[in-house]
Amino acid sequence: MRHLKFAPSWLRFLIIFLLAMGILFRFFNLDGKVYWHDETYTSLRISGYTINEAKQQLFNNRVIDKESFAQFQGANQQKTLNATIMTLAKEAPYHPPLYYIIARLWMEIFGNSVTAIRSLSACISLLVFPCVYWLCRELFNVPLSVPGVAMPAAGVAIALMAISPIHLVYAQEAQEYILWLVTILLSSASLLRAMRLESQDKDKPVKERQRPDLFALWGIYTITLVISFYTFIWTAFVALAHGIYVISIGKFKLTEIVRTYLLATLVAFLAFMPWITIVIGDFFQFLISADKTTAQSSLIPIIPFLLMQLIRIFFDIDLSPDNPLNYLITPILLILVGYSIYFICLTTNYKVWFFLITLIVVPALPLILSSAGGIQLSTEPYFMPSYLGIQVAVAYLLATQLYNGSVSRRGIWHIIMALVIICGLISSKASSQAETWWNKGMSYGNPQVAQIINQTTRPLLITDALGNNYGNVFSLSYLLEPKVQFLLVNNQKILKIPDGFTDVFLLNSSDNWHEKIERKYKLKTNIVYSDQYYSVWKLAKSPKLRQRNIPPNNQLSASL
Template sequence: MTYLFIPVILLVATTLRYYHNTAVALWHDEAFSALYLRYPWDEMFYRIGLDVHPPLYYIILRLWSYLASDSLLSLRLLSILFGVLTVWAGYLFVKQTFGNKKLALLASLLLAINPFQIQYSLEARMYTLGTFLVLWSSYLMLKALDSEGRQSLKHWAGYGIIIAAGLYTHYYILFSVAAQGLYIAFYFFKTRKLNILFKSATAYGLSLLLYLPWIPTLLRQIKRVEAAYWIPPMDRWSAPGTVWKMMFGGQGIGRIYLAIATLVSILLILYFIKKVRSFTKWYILFGLLVPIAAAVTVSLRTNLYLDRYFVFASLFFSILVIISFSKIPNRALRWFLIIALIGGSLFAFFKNWTDLNIENKPGMSAVSAYINQNAKAPDQIYVGSSFIFFTLKYYNETGIKPLLISSGSLETIPHFSGTALLTNSDLISDISKAQKNSTIWLLWTTGFGGSKPQVPANWKQLSEVSYEDAPGFKGRIVVTKFVVH
């Protein structure tokens, strides 16, 4: 029966991730993914190095684009693919961890419908590649610990390669690798098998060897983030907010619900520790708690705590919850809670879409379509915020080069505003020099802390069109047409 349920679960995962996939406009971070593909390979690597993320996702996305194009659907389809592979890897991991196919099916179903996991399958970013690699490396680690001889060596080698791939995907995966290393240490102290230390050290050595070429770039990126970054400081509601989003996604909820969710989560963790007898339970706990603890610790120095970066740790939270429910002795209560969790996840999924109100918030896609239809050379397009500049560059079909309004040169702009993709030729510092009788299209946003740029007195406004974007932090996208007198 397993062979019947797995395809159904994967189909559900695909359907939910494809649902409204292109209804939300491409945004700043995704524009980076798309625009990297337009550079020659050598310049693409150079510009990735100027940013703050490792390169593997962009390499795979570029190869994917050769087959599937760089349309919005094609870009996001790659994330859907890895999101579905994450569900499959979750099944294999739980089956290997507990030797229970039914439990593995339930865990994979929960991953398939988890709103937080689905949320990041909608973005042309590296998150679902990372979730797949985290679960796949976890599976290989357990296989390596449970096998002997050549089979063990094969699994350890695969493990070393996959964790290197993970580190080339997102730096937060280092925290997941640390959780794996901690579990291997625990496993050694339990079994006293010296060959485990040797083989695991060899796997980590292989991973380090594969990662060595990127370390100089990593160190430069670390300095860049330490110097200035945009993530706000943590507060006492940061962790409770993360706990809620791990299970139900969305853009946030009232604090009373956050407090309740945190209390329930703590009780579930304690119940999990008490009721689950398998030693592998410690890895589930480490996979969840080590990344959170590490992120909090690092953020005491540099603010790096961001909900979406816990999409990797949240895998283990979903697994922990379903395993905890499976240990409830009362069959009726057990299945009531499991069904309620499945129903609650699906309800949250559709509610999150309703809250986005995408029918009335086409945002950048609508504004860009308006500009493409109406702006003609020799019109000029000026953009008031870097957080919509790159998005416009992706959508732009006018043949007009947009210019970003800036008070200074490229060197004066914070790196997190997108300097990796900017040159001084993209900037305009004095818009008052626009020629008489020229037509100016001014694009600006109320999102990302933005507002309407101050325009010269000799600019006469002809029209203005605006659309709300979704989610809400993107604000209202506005295009104002002027003629210069």
């Protein structure tokens, strides 16, 4: 096997090119995609307002315009940073506050636009590249691994992550997931380096040991683990993966490395204890509460879900599940990933492959084991550690095979790498230019809904705050033109419809509600949009209704 200390010039040029393209894709068209349901909740939490406060001021049976939503979608002078933290603690403790604190400070500087809030994630995503470089250097510098492969593998890993469709999705999302990826990389790399120096020190005389450096590294690991905890609560399973790795490498003995690791993890857990207390309190309050309704979610069988996510690491053009291209791409990528994991287990020290296996399996296992009835589509970000482990394994395979074996063998691997790169570039281009994407979930069809409503002359949109309606009406407010008015009600009663509107739309009404409206006003209702999450009805007002004497202030009176 040829030992490469540095990547060849053509590979360095390719890595730089792909890195530049990845950065360009991350900042291109940031405001082009629909600002969806979950992102509007991010902006609400940043604003410091609670859901109930927003509902009281907006869903009160009055006609409002789209500007009325702005107060609840970003930093404002009425609420402080402390209000942002208290809102999270009260209504969303499963979302730790670090990202929201950073986002609040960011929006106070750069404004509340979609471009501003998403640019924070895009900037954070740039930290992924030096972090994954550090991780690969530490991982593949372990003795008995393939000599000289650390730098080429690190470079290929940077290239793959730069054009990875799954990373591009979260690099343009106003949520905490890309920051979580950075913290996973930092904590993992600092752990590996601390363990490596600790192992080297035990064979040295006491005077030559690098105790200050070791203390600093374990301190970095502790701090990054705390930061990761305060970014995303699923870090607990990343820490568990680290623990399984450290204890297994120590052969289940209480070695100095194991003791130091346990101390660092304990300190990190104690630092996170204030927020854990809030989470536990919220969980018990949920158990004793009479209201145990959950948001609508879509379930999918676990095997198709995992295959779909596996494809999206390398190739994603938002194909429907039954598209024939999926049947071609899926087995190819499945073979590539499977062989990458097999190859790294076969050719490297167990300290290398066991780290990647635990990182891939442990955080994903709770989701897989709990998916007997199907897995929620909203859980894709929870697999972020698995995406990372798979990409590093593939990067290692490609880096070692480009210069191994016969000329024909190397040619085959050059073609495979070229195909992986082409898939990533095509996917990134398609994703960056799209108006909506698979991760937009229940708001996927909002651009189509907005187009239907915007085509009318003077439209009125009526809905309530039940289920997904609250987040989706906020999402639609970003897409609808100023001429569109909103009538947000606090319950589904029969309304006296205000005059002066050419078209009236009903967002996600129950069958009982719009049937009552049909009977009372003798309206003709037509469904103009429908998907698995919600539907939109258009009410055709009869001439008799248009001639009714409606109060001039457009206030609605509700009657049973």
